[in-house]
Amino acid sequence: MSTRHVAFPALLACALALLPAPAPAAAEATRFDYRLAPQEIAPGVHVFTGLREDFSPANGGNIVNTGFIVGSTGVIVIDTGPSRRYGEQMLAAIRRVTPLPVVLTINTHHHPDHFLGNQAFPAATLAALPETQRGIQKDGEAFNENLYRMAGDWMEGTERVAPTQPLAAGRRTVGGRDIEIVALDGHTPADFVLIDHASGTVFAGDLLFHDRAATTPHADLAHWLAALERLATLPARQWVPGHGDVTRDAAAIAQTRDYLEWIAATMREGAESGLDMTEMLARPIPARFRGLAEVEREYRRSVVHLFPAAEQAVLEKAHAR
């Protein structure tokens, strides 16, 4: 204990001595700046690519991909980011591209990094699949509190705003843009996918992870794998994953499928051989997945999410004999 108390101020003093003194006003202005820079991946189709990290006070929750599509009469927004500040800065970035009104703001699913920027957008434009609306109503505040813990002051002033407009699958013209909504599930109970037909862009939400380990707190792996099969059949020239870089080939689908199949098999085999959860947590990650960002952390989270059902199936089967 004494070591810590002595060492820490000394370290701090050293670190301060090495740094140039910041101008206080400038420091404040850049403090909560996500530095959102949209990338135009096809005419009128823009993406903000997040970091391949977990939530932290350093990144303010900017770990997610969001985007917008500019039509002839309006703008479609796909996900709003992890905080009020992110939503506001996202809208400001959209305004630097187009003066057209936002006509539809979609939350692809009910995870906090995809809807906590909703406050910045016109309430009447907020829309989601019905199960996502329910999820945000039910768990949104708890998610918000948890992100305050994980990302800190970036979250200041953030409140859960649930979308009121239910979305249904199908093709339609919105803001002068030919889009199609595909309603899937597996990452969560409802996962929204959008096809922009003019550009062949598919916004896959968190059904697709690219060079970043998939997260599974509300996953149904069998449904998710079925959803990936469906994604592979869509008329796509490029894919926007929920996390990781935009890609022009289907390799991200194969990568996400490979990882989820391994997770499912690992849970099943571990349960069948009688492993305890702490032994499951200690298992090494196969070499082919070690390049996925956050895989060590996400695998362990997935054990906690998914192993109980796997072991229960094995124990109840034995008991029924």
Place this chain on the structure above:
Amino acid sequence: MRPTTVLALATLWLCSVADAPAAVPVAVHASTDPLDSARWGDMAKTFFAGRTVVFDARVKVVAPAIAEDSLNVPVSVDASGLAGVEEVLVFADFNPILAVLRFRPVKAKPALGFRLKLQQSSPVRAAARTADGVWHVGGTWVTATGGGCTAPSTGSGSPEWQERLNQVSGRIFPRSDGSERLRMRVIHPMDTGLAQGIPVFHIEELTLSDESGAELMRIQTYEPVSENPLFTIDMPAAGTRVRARGRDNNGNRIDAWVTQ
């Protein structure tokens, strides 16, 4: 806090490996706690007043450094590095109810896997009492966002559990070294009494025995054990069936056979 903790543990390990005495006897004093917990002094008074206590790296407690789910924190304790363990007590310094469970290994390995509820970040410790009466304490810090002990159980909010209360599912797994592993789950809400309007309701006792009726292990569980408790127990080959008998604090009985 973490770097200090790790350093202290590492030091303890080095001592026990390099020096002759495998355990390092220390006085029961807050400043000697390898986990540097402000609550250690109280733990010592509560559980070990008048007894000899040593911190001992041979009592292993394995748990995730960060709890993904405060209601179900997986923990394995293993005191098989010590000879003649008669009893093991598990507790969490910062839980509102300190004691998690107690077990007498009898014929089984002095080790147990289970899950517990954590109200906040806390050391999770196992204390193993050897035949000479000495308590050997090991442990690890678990960071948790909390609420694990004051949240209502899923069972308390659902009518179905009443029909399945105290139902046992389980299986005996043969191990490659010729021993056996028992994994079993009991349906029970394990309500702590700390969630408003929900009275305390938990399994108190669970005894495992072989077909001849000889006792294999005896477990006493307290409120912080997770809902629908699941135990992992290693033991010498005990035959094809193990009987699990016990009761909760309302006198409801548990009685089931677990097979291969």
